[in-house]
Amino acid sequence: MTELQPLDVGFIELEDSDRHISLGIAAVAILAGAPPGRAEFTAALAERVSASDRLRQRVRRAPLDLAVPVWEDDPNFDLAHHIRWSALPAPADEPALREFVAGELVERLDRDHPMWECVVIDHLAGGRWAVIVKAHHSLVDGVSGVNLFESFCDETEVESRKGPAPDTDAAGDRNWFDWAITGLRLPVEVPRYALGLVRSLAPVAAALVSTPAGSSLNGPIGRQRRYAIARASLSEIREIGQGFDATVNDVVLAAVTSAYRAVLLGRGEEPTGNSVRILVPVSMRAADAKTFLDNRVSAVLSLLPLHLDDPVERLTTIHRRMARHKSSGATQAEKSLLALAGRLPFAPVAWGMRLWSHLPQRGVTAVATNVPGPRRTLTMLGREVLELIPAIPIAMRLRTGIAILSYGDRLTFGITGDYDSTPDLEVLADGIHSAIAELLTAVRARPQRPVG
Structure with a gap:
């Protein structure tokens, strides 16, 4: 076990x-x-x-x-x-x-x-x-x-020659000797972890304590859901990123920012620089751990610049903020925090999680997760997989959640919303389409860079 x-x-x-x-x-x-x-x-x-x-x-x-x-x-x-x-x-x-x-x-x-x-x-x-x-x-x-x-x-023929890959991680198994050794190490390890964690997680803690401006995007959710889909060309997303020195993820978040701006404007709410704090999961999975069925993620928390009118300015602002988050070491610190939790007695950890999950969180407004999907064409029982669409749940007062998945040259956005509070969920999908079209027009209107 x-x-x-x-x-x-x-x-x-x-x-x-x-x-x-x-x-x-x-x-x-x-x-x-x-x-x-x-x-x-x-x-x-x-x-x-x-x-x-x-x-x-x-x-x-x-x-x-x-x-x-x-x-x-x-x-x-x-x-x-x-x-x-x-x-x-x-x-x-x-x-x-x-x-x-x-x-x-x-x-x-x-x-x-x-x-x-x-x-x-x-x-x-x-x-x-x-x-x-x-x-x-x-x-x-x-x-x-x-x-x-x-x-x-x-x-594929290559996969069949390799045989099935292992899907369990032996590091998860423990016996009494492991627990004894862990107990002896805790007095040394905890202070060492704590110093680095406090330094790296300080921006994350500050973000969670400082509540964004109130908006209709955060609040109680019901049981029913709505679901919408937006689609983009991955080659066009890359063209935008290369033209503005941004990553694919930056361009995706810029499109999401524009979409949330459109939603708030459509609801008669003022989109400000403090309206939406988004949680962006970051994979911490090593290349050789792809087949393990478990969770290996950290996260970045960032305010979206909804107050900016210009789509290019939004993109460059997001690029700058995401670069700053990546260099802060917060994602590694969160990974270390989870590792430390795994070394502690389980009962207080579980009770702490239970207490935290019942608290009404207001520090995060939305979630957007970008997952790299298969590059090759998949088949199932000889039938070609034409499209692969992601769908994620929502919880903790987040009334919307966006999953982004690549497959071949297509990037697909699966958008989940609370049924009662997001009757305009299609505005998010339309906003993503419009934002990508705007950025593509802007990048193609720029003067060509000289070669050499």
Whole structure:
């Protein structure tokens, strides 16, 4: 059995704190042609699931949380628990698919079994079909969630020669001797960690304490969701970034900034430089840990410059702020903080997480996570994956959440919103499209740089 890491446990505690939320994250794949038969699909999925121990394990918690929760084999594992077939109402178009995804985002995964499932939509307009792979956030983060979906796809010849990769991390296993050694080290390690953490996390703590200006983007959320999609060309995003000396992530955040500005203006609210503080997850996953199903992320917190009218000025301001955040060492400090939490007795850590998750947070207004997806074309049972769309949950008074996923030359934004408080969710999608078009026009209007 393998212990859950502190961040994995944190997502379970967060879900327990609010009956209105479900913390399943999803990848929605649009595939060409007709779907396979149920028997064929089930047999193929069974073969791929057999290569991953974690997909056949559930979470076991100790009484009173006196010990760290562990992943244990589900004695009643049945693949049928994890596959559902469904259909959309006619005309089975994208609005119907978006409504279906919104409904999936509110359904909690069954903790009596491994917390993942696969939903097959057997007909979409245009002679297509879809697969939704959903897993609890305690099981995957964005990068490992994409890898989970890829593991259900057809292998390339190179992958089949390599054989299945390991999907568990032996570092998570502990015995009494490990705990004893850890206890002896704590008096030395804690002060050393503390000094670096206080120095690096000071800006993060200040950000959380200083509440942004109140807006309709932060507040209580209900149980129902809305879901919208925006799309962009990755080559065009790169063209913008190269033209303005910015990263792909900077351009994405500039588009998101413009979209939130449009939302607030449409609601009759003044967009200021202190209106929206966004949480941007940062992957801390090493290249050789891609196949591990767990969470390995830190985060950057930044105010978005919604007060700026000029799209290029917004982009350059975001680039400057993100560069400053990266150089501050805060993301590494947060990783160290999680590592320290893993060394402490679990009961007080769990109780602290539970208390924190019940507090009404007002320091963060939105979340945007940008995940690099597959560059190669994927197939599932010989059918080409035409599009890959991300979907993330919302929680803790965040009324919107945006997941960005690349696939080939396409960048797709999956936008989740609280049903009651975001009836204008499509304004976010339209704002992203408009912002990218503006930046593309601006970069192409610039004088060409001399060669050489």
